[in-house]
Amino acid sequence: MEKVILILVLSISGALFAQSDYEKGMNQAFELWGTNPAEASNLFERIAHAEKDNWIPFYYAAQVNILNGFTIKDKAVLTAQLEKAQTLLDQASAISSDNPEIMVMQALLHIVWVAYDGETYGMLLSGKVIALYEKALQLAPDNPRVVFGKAEWDMGGAKFFGNDTAPFCKEIEKSIELFAKFEPKAPFYPIWGKERAEQVLATCK
Incomplete structure (x- = not known):
């Protein structure tokens, strides 16, 4: 024993x-x-x-x-x-x-290419970015990085086409509220994004 x-x-x-x-x-x-x-x-x-x-x-x-x-x-x-x-x-x-955090990061990888050369990669990768955010939102509607990432992407599209960005500003406000409530599921679980969301929200004023 x-x-x-x-x-x-x-x-x-x-x-x-x-x-x-x-x-x-x-x-x-x-x-x-x-x-x-x-x-x-x-x-x-x-x-x-x-x-x-x-x-x-x-x-x-x-x-x-x-x-x-x-x-x-x-x-x-x-x-x-x-x-x-x-x-x-x-x-x-x-x-x-089917991890929404990984999906957000995958979307961000595509966005790097769009930022590098929008003419070449915008049409090619926009659909993939949208699909990733939509799937992540279905899986984790209260994940602040998902809500913010999708809102920032949609806001960029609205600005590009000259459309109203107000609905996306509301989503960014929502993401900041979710950041305040978010509880990591494990040590070193992703918690980033709040400062960036606040910066983007400031452009809505």
Whole structure:
């Protein structure tokens, strides 16, 4: 009996230690993100391969590459960056299918291409972005990143065609209310977006 208890204690201690290593690594990656995005992405990816049933590190590894894509002007560099991000998102989706957070990030990847060259990629990818947001909204109507992402995209379309943006401003207001109520489902679960939503809402005034 004592041996059984010892094994259980050692197992629990090992799990706690592994979790501690995970948290330490994730925190280190977030710290690196501000100064060395490439190394942050690599660290998130290394953590992801160690945490084989956890989609979150793959998600952040992809997000680093996607957000950095908005600053890249060279098409070859951008293509390589977003292809890597797509692979990481695919790995995240393989672990957690029909995940609205991953859908929002997938939509954002497409939006990087639209921002890079609207004439080439606007018509090609707009339908995919809309479909992703609509599906995510069906799955998680109270997810603030879903509500905000869709509203910001729709607002951009309304501005492009000279249409009224007021309905989308209301949706952005709704997303900010949802951000205030949102409770993460796990450690390091995505919580980003509120500051961006507030910035976009300020343009509605």
